[in-house]
Amino acid sequence: MDEAKLEMVLSRAMNDDAEAFGELYQLFRPRVFGLCRHLLGRHEDAEDATSEVFARLPNSIKRYEKSLPFPRWLLSVTSHHCVDRLRRRQLEQRLFEAEPAEALQLPVHQASPLQQVISDEGRDRVRKAIDALPEQYRIPLTLRYYSDLSYDEIAEQLSLSRPNVATLIFRAKQQVRRALAGAAAGA
Amino acid sequence: MDHFSELTYSMYADGELPGPERLRVQQHLTQCAACRAQVAALEAENRILAEVFRLTEETDAARSRGSIGRSLLITVGSALAVALGLDRLVVGIERLAPGAMSWVNPISLPSLQGVLFNNALDLVREGPAMLNALVTVLGLLVLGAIAAGVLRHFINRHPMSMAIMATMLLALGLPRPAAAMEKRTGTTVRIGSQETVNDSLTVSSDHLQLDGAVNGNVIAFAQTARVTGTIKGDLIVFGQQVEVSGTVEGNVYAFSQTVTVSGHVEHNVYVWGQTLQFDKDGRIDGDILMGGDTARLRGTLGRDASLLCGTLEADGDIGRNLQAYTNAATIAGSAHIAGNVDFHVKRQQEVDIEPGATIGGKTEIFPDWKKHASHYKEAKFYYWQAIWMAGALIIGLLLYWIAPAFFASKLDSGWALLRSGGVGFLALVAAPIAAIIAFITLVGIPLGVSLLVLWLAGLWLAKVFVSAAVGRGLMRRRPGELPNFAVPFIVGLLIVFVAINLPYVGGWLSFLIILVGLGLAVLGVRSGMKGRAIA
Structure with a gap:
């Protein structure tokens, strides 16, 4: 859908046109669902969260500012929603604590980059490895590479410090590499 | 560095x-x-x-x-499995206490087929009148589907139970308890007169000659199938020629060109084919249901004969009623029919009841069964329809003004249509049941009454909801245009008006429209309430 058309749908949606919300749903459901799926892990939870995001859209869209591209805004609303959900699951404590920023200095040239593994393993493996990550790694990684958020934005969403986010993302990537390397060695 | x-x-x-x-x-x-x-x-x-x-x-x-398609498949599949399972359960009980359970088991294949077959007969005459029977069948399927849904939910939560459930269903679903399956193939399969097959038997061959005994069911795909021996279970045949001169203790299901019964069938005979020849020496203790071209009934039939065929010749004994939709029917002088005779024919003179024939009950002949008296020629019809439309229009507009939530759901895909239909069916069935339950509690009588009133209103308004959805679907607004309800609604009303007045299919369409309309209303209100609850 081109910009102008999206604009039109958005302005109708802001005027409470029910059909416009239907169109937004058709357009963005896959992306929103994908994000929920990665953040929440379980398919059913992701379905629920997706419908909640869209059910609340008539209200939340009033807070939408045109300065931000709509998809980006919608994804950030979605990730907020999912993180709320996760917190409600009371995994909060386990989620993002105990990841001290100091313990970071790692030897250079340590793990083999993902790229080399990927040529052998295929993207499906990577996906599985991501899905298998603990939440504390999976969520920042998803926000970074799926929602395309900056470290600062992620830090704000997850109430973490910026160095903490950097570490979590770094560790997440390391773990994915390790999982893939392990799978390759085991195969 | x-x-x-x-x-x-x-x-x-x-x-x-x-x-x-x-x-x-x-x-x-x-x-x-x-x-x-x-x-x-x-x-x-x-x-x-x-x-x-x-x-x-x-x-x-x-x-x-x-996953939509998959869950639909799973639901339908499990519904069938549950139905089959129940059937087997009843069969099991039946073995312990023969005859005791026959009335309980509405899902058993014979009665299901009976209902379907009778529906097919009725469809030719008057669609809407058969809703009762249809609702029965659909209701059973829906019950199965609900059970399956609960099951699926349960399985989602407890994956391990899947295996247990599957095993149980499989065990229940297998044909006749303790009967395994034996399979035979070849150009000619012969079960000699000394031979006994202890299992159920499937045969796929050009010719089947069964002179011996089979203790289970026989399922045969054969060009010719001759049974001179004994089958303890059912005989199910897909083939060109079927001859039963031996004994079948269960039912006979034949999808065949010619079916000849000169032996003894202890239950029912179902025939879909060209010719059914029920010979003089033959005996069928149950019913005959036949769809085909020629039926010759010369043997002794224990219960009813229901036929949809081109030509009927009745010359034997019929224990109960004879009902037929046919082009020509002859009842010979030597025939005995204990019950009623209902013939639906094109012309009265196509029925020939020879003197000497004994008919215990009433004889009714309905000519012109394929012709409907046309009410399209009467001005009165259009007058009433115009009033109906005007009323629907006003009520629809009012309702849209008061409670737009009823019109929130859309019919923009086949899936939406199916969903609305399904929900509508549930509403159609569940509301009166809930009302009855409310009545039984006495305290709930006011609730029951309001529920019934709502339900009846819903039945009438269903067409209004569908009209609005259809109109809106056809006249989809381009983005930016002002919302309009009335014009698409009128277009939708016209379409629905034409649809429900179509000859033959109108009654059916009307029923479907009621289902979909009820579903649309329920879904619309539900999503409206949900939105409000979240907001």
């Missing part, structure tokens, strides 16, 4: 290093080939991660589309 940490490079590749540090890294990279390579690899890694995430989105979307 010191290398930086991998974390630093990772942040650098993400474009997240603060200015001064970034410059230092850049400077180092100009001098260090190893680190340059590492950063390049990290950047490539980022691209791959982004790509994998994007791919996931697409496959997830595809998967959730596929």
